[in-house]
Structure formats: structure tokens, C-alpha cells
Amino acid sequence: IWWIEYAGLDGFRLDTYAYNDAEYMAEWAKAITAEYPHFTFFGETWVHGVPNQAFFTEGNKINQGFDTGLQSVTDFQSLWGINEALNGKFGWDDGVNKLYTTIASDFLYKDPTKLVVFLDNHDLPRFYSVVGEDFSKYKSGIAWLLTTRGIPQFYYGDEILMKGFTNPDGLVRLDFKGGWAGDKENKFTASGRTEKENEAFNYVKKLANYRKNSTALQTGKLMQYVPENGVYVYFRYDSDKTVMIVMNTNDSESNVATARFVERIPGFSKAVNVITDEVLNSIGTLKIPAKTTSVFELK
Numbered sequence: 001i002w003w004i005e006y007a008g009l010d011g012f013r014l015d016t017y018a019y020n021d022a023e024y025m026a027e028w029a030k031a032i033t034a035e036y037p038h039f040t041f042f043g044e045t046w047v048h049g050v051p052n053q054a055f056f057t058e059g060n061k062i063n064q065g066f067d068t069g070l071q072s073v074t075d076f077q078s079l080w081g082i083n084e085a086l087n088g089k090f091g092w093d094d095g096v097n098k099l100y101t102t103i104a105s106d107f108l109y110k111d112p113t114k115l116v117v118f119l120d121n122h123d124l125p126r127f128y129s130v131v132g133e134d135f136s137k138y139k140s141g142i143a144w145l146l147t148t149r150g151i152p153q154f155y156y157g158d159e160i161l162m163k164g165f166t167n168p169d170g171l172v173r174l175d176f177k178g179g180w181a182g183d184k185e186n187k188f189t190a191s192g193r194t195e196k197e198n199e200a201f202n203y204v205k206k207l208a209n210y211r212k213n214s215t216a217l218q219t220g221k222l223m224q225y226v227p228e229n230g231v232y233v234y235f236r237y238d239s240d241k242t243v244m245i246v247m248n249t250n251d252s253e254s255n256v257a258t259a260r261f262v263e264r265i266p267g268f269s270k271a272v273n274v275i276t277d278e279v280l281n282s283i284g285t286l287k288i289p290a291k292t293t294s295v296f297e298l299k
Contacts, residue, residue: 022055022056022064022066022068023066025043025056025068025069025070026066026067026068026069026070028069029041029058029068029069029070029071030069033069040071040072040114041070041071041072042070042071042072042073042074042114042116042151043056043070043072043073043074044073044074045073045074045076046074046076046123047076048076048077048080049077050077050102050105050108051108053073053075053076053077054105054108054109055068056068056070056073057070057071057072057073057109057110058070058071058110058111059109059110061107061108061109061110062108071111071114072111072114072115072116072151073115073116074115074116074118074121074153075115075116075117075118075150077102077105078099078102078103078115078117078148078150079117079118079119080098080102081098081099081100081101081102081103082099082119082141082144082145083130084096084098084099085098085099085144085232085247085249086131086137086140086141086249086291087130087131087132087137090227090229090230090249090250095227095230095249096227096230096231096232096247096249097227099144099232100224100226100227100232103148103149103222103224103234104224106149112149112150113149113150113219114150114151115149115150115151116150116151116152116153117145117148117149117150117151117152117153118145118152118153118154118155119141119142119145119155119158120155120158120172121153121155122155122169122172122173123166123169123172124166124172125164125165125166125172126155126157126158126162126163126164126165126172127141127155127158128158128161128162128163129163129164129165133161133163134291135196135199135200136289136290136291136292137291138161138200139200139203139292139293140247140249140291140292140293141293142158142203142204142207143207143245143247143275143293143294143295144245144247144293146207146208146210146211146217147207147211147217147236147243147245147293147295148222148234149222149236152211154204156176157174157176158204159200159201159204159205160187160193160197160200160201161196161197161200162174162176176188177192178192203275206274206275207274207275207295210274210295214241214243215238215240215241216236216237216238216240216241216242216243217236217243219238220236220237220238220241220243221236221237221238222234222235222236223235223237223263223264225260225261229250229254230248230249230250230254231246231247231248231249231250231254231256231288232246232247232249233245233246233247233256233261235261235264237264241297241298242264242265242268242297242298243274243295243296243297243298244261244264244265244271244283244295244296244297244298245293245294245295245296246286246288246293246294246296247292247293248288248289248290248291248292248293248294249291250290250291251290251291252290253287253288253289253290254287254288254290255285255286255287255288256285256286256287256288257284257285258283258284258285258286259284265283265298268283268298268299269281269282269283269299270282270283270298270299271283271296271297271298271299272296272297272299273294273295273296274295274296274297275294275295280296283296283298
């Protein structure tokens with residue numbers, strides 16, 4: 001397995017090395033595709049800026065001058081976006097607006113649905129620590145990960161609130177407790193987890209299983225709306241189902257009037273909250289708790 005990783009304090013710099021390595025990647029991708037035409041693969045590109053990231057993906061949409069043949073990359077841009085959405089203050093370019101504008105740049109990719117979305121990994125601080133161990137923000141981020149476009153990548157231990165910063169990297173690569181003789185704790189079982197860890201585990205389980213059985217979230221289209229007053233709304237939909245996701249990044253409850261989403265909700269009058277199973281007999285106005293991403297299946 002061979003990969004090229006670009007990272008630096010000064011961000012991405014397009015130079016001769018990048019061009020040469022990308023050309024090598026193109027040769028590799030061409031050979032792999034010829035041998036395994038149905039094989040899906042992606043690369044890690046730790047860069048800043050959607051055009052810098054799109055440069056390494058297949059196609060020639062931004063005048064790269066050649067086709068890398070790389071079907072997908074790790075979507076660091078949406079990672080920076082969700083972190084800012086949950087931790088930043090809502091503004092013209094800040095807060096959840098950064099996440100919206102990042103997704104709005106999907107036209108730069110040949111196929112943005114193949115982007116690999118994630119909240120953390122072996123080289124990054126644990127997501128629960130990134131949001132200051134705020135459980136509401138944690139759940140909001142998990143809901144986004146499992147409902148946005150792309151292929152979700154889940155780092156082990158996030159389902160039980162493992163935490164830590166990369167100082168050093170080993171702190172975010174600790175063993176998952178349990179499974180070995182002599183382990184004092186076993187996080188593989190409900191009895192071995194704390195009450196909050198079980199709540200997190202069950203939250204992830206509920207959403208992940210819903211996604212597993214929802215083609216709208218797996219392969220459906222995405223339509224998003226410009227955030228207003230710290231609230232971001234987007235839809236995942238196909239011919240079978242429409243799912244409405246409402247992210248409230250405010251510190252207080254928000255009442256969201258749905259009239260401006262008329263393009264996506266004609267024929268729907270009710271909804272089911274995927275997390276709580278609550279049935280809403282009217283969707284004219286939605287009450288979204290503070291720092292919460294609600295997922296509704298429209299009926």
C-alpha cells in the first residue's frame with residue numbers, strides 16, 4: 001500500500017513534487033482500474049482549500065492539465081467546516097456558514113458523493129475533545145457525519161467517547177478497553193460502559209442502522225439551504241424517501257419555519273424524528289433544541 005500525504009503549517013503548496021507524485025498516482029490508478037474495474041479507492045490529502053483538495057481527484061474540472069484517476073480523497077475541508085460549525089460563532093463566513101460554503105463547492109469534483117467524510121482519525125485530536133467534551137455538540141457532529149453526502153469514515157472509540165489530543169499522537173491511538181484476558185474494563189459490553197458511554201453508543205447505533213436501511217442517505221441527492229440565524233438545513237432524498245436534517249448551532253432552542261424549503265417538501269405534512277421516534281403531525285414550524293442536529297423522515 002502506497003500513499004502520498006501533503007501537510008504543512010503553511011497549508012498546501014503546488015510544486016514540482018506535487019505534480020510528479022500526482023502523475024505517479026495517475027499511473028497507479030490507471031493500472032488498478034484496468035485490473036479491478038469495480039474497485040473503489042481513495043487517497044489521503046491533508047490540504048486546506050477545496051480547489052487544493054479537488055486537484056487530486058479524478059477528472060479535469062479545475063484545469064489540472066491531467067487526470068489523476070483517483071476516485072476520491074479524505075474530505076478534510078468538510079472536517080474543518082463541521083469543526084467551525086460546532087465551535088465557531090455564526091457569521092458571514094464563520095460558524096456553520098463555513099460548512100455550507102464548503103459543501104456548496106462540490107461542483108469542483110467529478111463525483112463528491114465518493115468523498116470520505118470524517119470527524120477525526122489517528123493523526124487528529126479525538127472529536128469529543130475537539131468539541132470540549134460537550135455531549136450535545138458531539139451528537140450533533142455524529143448526526144452530520146451519518147447524513148451528509150459522501151462515505152462516512154468512523155474512528156474506533158468515538159462511539160464510546162474516547163478522548164485525547166495529539167500530544168503525542170499515541171494519545172489518540174490508545175487500546176480499546178476490553179477483549180483481552182486481564183483487562184479491568186470491557187467497553188465491548190453495555191455493563192462495562194458508563195451511562196454516558198452507553199448513551200453515545202446507542203445514539204451512534206440508532207443513526208448508523210437507520211443509514212444502513214436508507215438509500216436516501218446512502219446514494220440519494222443532497223440539497224442544502226443557506227444557514228439563517230445559526231441554523232443549517234439540508235435534505236437527502238431519492239424516489240423512495242426524503243430526509244430533512246436541521247442543525248441548530250445556537251446555545252438556545254430555535255423555531256424553524258419550513259416555508260422557505262417548499263421546493264423539497266411538497267406533498268409532505270408529517271415527519272418522524274429518527275432519533276426519538278416522535279411523530280410530528282405538522283411540519284410548518286420545527287422546534288430544534290440548542291446545539292442539536294435533528295433528523296426527520298418526512299411523511
